[in-house]
Amino acid sequence: MASDDNPPVHNPVREMAAQIYIAMIGDAVTFANNAATVSANPDSLAKISFKLAEAFAKVEAEIRAGTKPQYAAFDLDKVDFSGVTK
Numbered sequence: 207m208a209s210d211d212n213p214p215v216h217n218p219v220r221e222m223a224a225q226i227y228i229a230m231i232g233d234a235v236t237f238a239n240n241a242a243t244v245s246a247n248p249d250s251l252a253k254i255s256f257k258l259a260e261a262f263a264k265v266e267a268e269i270r271a272g273t274k275p276q277y278a279a280f281d282l283d284k285v286d287f288s289g290v291t292k
């Protein structure tokens with residue numbers, strides 16, 4: 207648990223992993239006869255959640271890097287200003 211002196215740091219991968227874990231554990235838990243049954247190991251689901259979140263963040267970063275504007279190299283010394291007038 208985080209103490210009041212040290213608030214939790216914003217960690218998008220952890221937040222996404224938590225959302226994935228919640229969805230997966232919700233699918234793994236069944237309720238019957240006033241009892242809950244978990245069909246998957248919760249620790250394994252947590253590990254998978256983090257791996258999926260990390261993979262998603264990595265691919266998202268790659269996609270974003272590919273969509274940044276690409277600027278052509280520009281050499282000002284090679285520009286001909288001889289036709290420019292006031």
